[in-house]
Amino acid sequence: MKTPIIRNCLWGVLPVLLLIFAAGLAYSTEGGVVQIYKNATAPFDDETQVDAALTLSIPSVLVTERYQGGRFRTETRKDKIQRFSCSQCHNNKPVRVAQAAEIAHGEIVLNHGSEARPLSCYTCHKKDERDFLVTEQGTKIDMDHSYQMCGQCHFRQKKDWVGGAHGKRISHWAGQRVVKNCTGCHDPHSPRFKKRWPVTYSPPLSKGK
Amino acid sequence: MDPRKNKICQKPQEKDCQQTKQRGRREFLKGAARVAAFGGAAMLAGCGGSMLGSKEELSLRWKEYFKKHYSLMTQEEKDETVRRLEQLAKIKKNVNVQMSSAPPIDGVLFGYAFNVTRCEGYMECVAACVKENNLDRKSNMQYIRIFEMEHGQLTPEVGNAKFYHQVPVEDHFYMGVQCNHCQNAPCVKACPTKATWQEPDGIVVVDYDWCIGCRYCIAACPYYGRRFNWNDPVVPKDEMTKKQHYLGNRMRGRGQMEKCTFCIQRSRAGRLPACVEACPTGARVFGNLLDPDSEIRFVLKHKKVFRWKEDLGTDPKFWYFVD
Numbered sequence: 144m145k146t147p148i149i150r151n152c153l154w155g156v157l158p159v160l161l162l163i164f165a166a167g168l169a170y171s172t173e174g175g176v177v178q179i180y181k182n183a184t185a186p187f188d189d190e191t192q193v194d195a196a197l198t199l200s201i202p203s204v205l206v207t208e209r210y211q212g213g214r215f216r217t218e219t220r221k222d223k224i225q226r227f228s229c230s231q232c233h234n235n236k237p238v239r240v241a242q243a244a245e246i247a248h249g250e251i252v253l254n255h256g257s258e259a260r261p262l263s264c265y266t267c268h269k270k271d272e273r274d275f276l277v278t279e280q281g282t283k284i285d286m287d288h289s290y291q292m293c294g295q296c297h298f299r300q301k302k303d304w305v306g307g308a309h310g311k312r313i314s315h316w317a318g319q320r321v322v323k324n325c326t327g328c329h330d331p332h333s334p335r336f337k338k339r340w341p342v343t344y345s346p347p348l349s350k351g352k
Numbered sequence: 353m354d355p356r357k358n359k360i361c362q363k364p365q366e367k368d369c370q371q372t373k374q375r376g377r378r379e380f381l382k383g384a385a386r387v388a389a390f391g392g393a394a395m396l397a398g399c400g401g402s403m404l405g406s407k408e409e410l411s412l413r414w415k416e417y418f419k420k421h422y423s424l425m426t427q428e429e430k431d432e433t434v435r436r437l438e439q440l441a442k443i444k445k446n447v448n449v450q451m452s453s454a455p456p457i458d459g460v461l462f463g464y465a466f467n468v469t470r471c472e473g474y475m476e477c478v479a480a481c482v483k484e485n486n487l488d489r490k491s492n493m494q495y496i497r498i499f500e501m502e503h504g505q506l507t508p509e510v511g512n513a514k515f516y517h518q519v520p521v522e523d524h525f526y527m528g529v530q531c532n533h534c535q536n537a538p539c540v541k542a543c544p545t546k547a548t549w550q551e552p553d554g555i556v557v558v559d560y561d562w563c564i565g566c567r568y569c570i571a572a573c574p575y576y577g578r579r580f581n582w583n584d585p586v587v588p589k590d591e592m593t594k595k596q597h598y599l600g601n602r603m604r605g606r607g608q609m610e611k612c613t614f615c616i617q618r619s620r621a622g623r624l625p626a627c628v629e630a631c632p633t634g635a636r637v638f639g640n641l642l643d644p645d646s647e648i649r650f651v652l653k654h655k656k657v658f659r660w661k662e663d664l665g666t667d668p669k670f671w672y673f674v675d
Contacts, residue, residue: 175535176461176535176554176641176667176668176669179535179641179642180461180463180641180649183461183642183643183644184644185644186643186644186645187459187460187640187642187643187645187646188459189622192457192458192459192460193457193622210645210650211644211645211650212643212645212646213645299675303654303655306651306654307637307639307646307648307651308465308637308647308651308654308673308675309470309634309675310634311631311634312624312628312647314623314624314629315622315623315624316619316622316623316624316638316639316640316646317622317640318622323634328632328633328634336472336520336632336633338518338519338520339518339519340516340517340518340519341473341474341515341516341519342474342475342476342478342479343475343478343479343482343494344475344514344515344516345475345478345494345497345498345513346491346494346514347514
């Protein structure tokens with residue numbers, strides 16, 4: 144008497160179990176594009192695949208850090224500073240100039256660091272060698288490699304910048320990786336982006352909305 | 353349904369039906385044939401001479417009319433079509449365009465990441481996109497929308513896309529929305545003429561000349577990624593981007609669908625899309641998903657990423673991430 148009841152129950156439960164199993168399979172497998180890119184582990188060969196001119200003509204320097212794809216380059220900085228080199232004036236010799244007020248960095252607004260402990264000129268600039276920057280530990284840093292300077296406090300941003308999640312690559316996704324320097328986007332003296340008007344606006348999608 | 357409209361529609365129909373019954377079927381057909389013949393003659397007369405343009409243009413347009421679907425063409429046929437379109441642009445609008453039919457690059461699957469923390473809403477990307485892709489200036493068409501959202505809001509549907517004030521605003525973040533280039537794209541499935549499809553490098557494209565303008569894909573797209581040309585796009589000649597691609601920023605016509613193509617004319621040449629290049633804050637990351645060394649792969653591996661409406665199963669190749 145007992146066995147048929149159990150058998151009946153089993154036959155009822157089996158399809159339900161199968162259904163749950165199938166549904167689980169359908170949703171559990173992380174298929175799609177995520178699986179596609181996770182399966183791709185061979186590095187992409189830019190030189191043979193993309194026939195565009197890949198070496199950018201902009202002046203750049205080799206970054207001392209390595210990213211996941213090896214070495215990469217960053218824009219130069221020194222050629223973009225208006226009155227470089229600094230030692231032209233800062234050389235412990237008396238400077239005789241008519242427009243001294245204009246030349247003496249009056250336009251620089253320093254808005255960097257917390258309000259309680261704002262940075263001063265010599266937090267970053269080397270006092271005795273004005274063409275260079277200096278870290279808290281006293282390491283001399285070239286102006287072109289200012290990421291080393293910024294990275295001592297903003298180490299998270301630097302890590303992202305080296306990998307490619309922070310900052311900006313220049314013009315090509317393929318070929319030699321050349322990225323913007325920290326100072327290519329941020330003003331080092333007041334690094335936060337300014338509040339300003341957007342360059343355009345969006346029209347409403349429909350009249351009602 | 354609007355009841356007023358219904359009335360207007362129904363009344364004349366009823367009248368017609370009664371009349372045809374009174375006149376009889378044969379007479380009605382005779383009348384119809386006469387009208388058709390007259391109409392055809394009038395159309396031919398109207399189109400004659402000046403309307404059709406020169407003999408060269410006529411032959412080009414004839415060939416253009418009978419061309420194949422882009423994905424069925426051989427590379428030679430694609431090149432020929434592209435040359436023809438260049439010539440037509442020269443004759444019709446007196447613009448020298450360089451149109452490309454560059455095929456997808458092997459081993460490339462494009463992916464895109466948008467940094468929600470970094471975007472400040474300056475809209476530089478939108479302006480660059482409009483210029484690069486020859487978008488209609490008359491209807492102010494834009495592929496990208498930037499939504500201004502309060503902290504805690506989770507979907508752009510509750511955000512404000514019509515902001516025009518100084519940005520960024522405190523306690524707000526900005527989220528850019530454009531075509532997500534889904535791997536499992538609903539718009540592709542919805543298209544009745546196969547005018548839209550996914551290329552091997554992951555870009556969802558439209559063959560504008562095969563689009564019949566039914567707009568099913570707009571209805572199917574959960575990301576508001578598609579745009580429809582209600583009028584012939586108006587682009588000033590000197591502002592037009594001359595470097596074009598058949599599937600990208602070549603000039604569209606009225607009644608055709610268009611969309612973001614990751615700037616196919618740029619990305620297939622190794623360049624970054626216009627929005628990525630224009631972004632002043634570096635909130636946009638673009639690259640090859642199949643390259644383990646690429647920046648996009650770094651973002652996907654090391655940052656907190658999410659995809660919008662991932663639960664729909666559309667499998668987008670457009671990620672959002674936070675710092």
